[in-house]
Amino acid sequence: MTPGGTSGAPGVVVVTGVGRYLGAHVAARLAADPRIERVIGIDPATPGPEFAGLLDRVERVRLDLDSLGGLLADLDVAAVVHLALVTAPDPQHGGRGAMKEQNVIGTMQLLAACQRAPRLRKLVVRSSTAAYGASFRDPAVFTEETEPREVPRGGFGRDILDIEGYVRGFRRRRPDVTATVLRFAPFIGSTADTTLTRYFSRPVVPTVFGRDPRLQFVHFDDALEVLHRSVAEDHPGTYNVAGPGVLSLSQAIRRAGRVAVPVWEPGLSGAAAIARNLGFGRYGLDQVDLIVHGRVVDTRRLTREYGFTPRTTAAAFDDFIRAHHGGVVVTPDRLASAEQAVLESIRQVRSAVRDRT
Numbered sequence: 001m002t003p004g005g006t007s008g009a010p011g012v013v014v015v016t017g018v019g020r021y022l023g024a025h026v027a028a029r030l031a032a033d034p035r036i037e038r039v040i041g042i043d044p045a046t047p048g049p050e051f052a053g054l055l056d057r058v059e060r061v062r063l064d065l066d067s068l069g070g071l072l073a074d075l076d077v078a079a080v081v082h083l084a085l086v087t088a089p090d091p092q093h094g095g096r097g098a099m100k101e102q103n104v105i106g107t108m109q110l111l112a113a114c115q116r117a118p119r120l121r122k123l124v125v126r127s128s129t130a131a132y133g134a135s136f137r138d139p140a141v142f143t144e145e146t147e148p149r150e151v152p153r154g155g156f157g158r159d160i161l162d163i164e165g166y167v168r169g170f171r172r173r174r175p176d177v178t179a180t181v182l183r184f185a186p187f188i189g190s191t192a193d194t195t196l197t198r199y200f201s202r203p204v205v206p207t208v209f210g211r212d213p214r215l216q217f218v219h220f221d222d223a224l225e226v227l228h229r230s231v232a233e234d235h236p237g238t239y240n241v242a243g244p245g246v247l248s249l250s251q252a253i254r255r256a257g258r259v260a261v262p263v264w265e266p267g268l269s270g271a272a273a274i275a276r277n278l279g280f281g282r283y284g285l286d287q288v289d290l291i292v293h294g295r296v297v298d299t300r301r302l303t304r305e306y307g308f309t310p311r312t313t314a315a316a317f318d319d320f321i322r323a324h325h326g327g328v329v330v331t332p333d334r335l336a337s338a339e340q341a342v343l344e345s346i347r348q349v350r351s352a353v354r355d356r357t
């Protein structure tokens with residue numbers, strides 16, 4: 001037990017999204033905790049072979065979120081950890097429509113099932129600092145009470161706002177349930193595989209002329225620790241989860257030993273074109289706005305209530321660098337594609353200026 005928390009390890013825990021990296025690791029970690037009797041992993045798809053050994057102590061059930069109600073009641077589930085969120089649209093799996101169906105409608109269905117679960121006493125929901133958006137109007141640091149100055153442009157940020165709104169309604173209907181919302185900064189570390197880690201892993205990194213945003217990350221292992229404590233202890237409320245300190249984008253690129261390729265901000269779509277040409281096409285407005293404006297959050301509430309401080313943003317990023325050192329070679333074809341994308345973005349800007357004049 002940590003300072004600020006009370007001992008509250010539940011007997012039966014359901015974890016959604018165990019077919020994905022985060023869900024599989026959280027379920028495995030909870031299953032190894034002797035204070036927890038059973039861990040049941042929920043996912044409509046069978047987890048991949050890379051998770052087979054990891055989930056050997058987790059009871060796996062292939063189930064959609066809209067069918068969860070009976071399971072929660074029949075098994076006397078005491079805690080639910082909701083991790084089944086999609087952070088970027090995948091054109092090969094339904095695009096933005098499927099993403100919203102999973103994130104927003106799926107969460108609504110899960111909360112409806114939780115509403116009908118009489119023995120439920122704990123709900124932990126993965127959220128994101130994307131809830132704050134990213135724009136030039138933002139404050140220097142976001143606290144948990146800060147309202148976004150404008151609705152995020154990206155689909156994931158908008159989904160997060162909807163999800164948190166539904167959780168607030170659930171809290172009003174079920175005040176007997178300890179509800180914890182964790183707003184994670186982007187994950188990074190030696191094992192994390194996300195849009196941003198792929199962004200920094202590439203030899204040519206698209207940036208924006210005149211912009212050097214401040215960034216925060218959270219080490220994947222520290223995210224696991226916070227999720228574990230949220231289940232094993234009682235921490236009601238909403239918490240920012242990020243590594244203390246910041247890195248500017250230019251500092252991160254230099255630390256990673258990469259080459260920055262600036263594009264004009266009015267032609268920022270060129271950054272997405274570069275991303276596609278370099279082989280990581282799931283690059284949306286959430287990521288674009290982050291590398292233009294940045295985002296920094298206050299984590300004092302987490303440190304005070306959990307008695308835990310994640311490793312710094314710089315330390316987490318350095319761990320990522322050590323694991324990916326020398327990972328990619330720049331080929332002539334990829335450099336040519338990147339150069340063409342930059343030139344095309346400049347042509348678009350010049351054309352737009354001529355049209356206005």
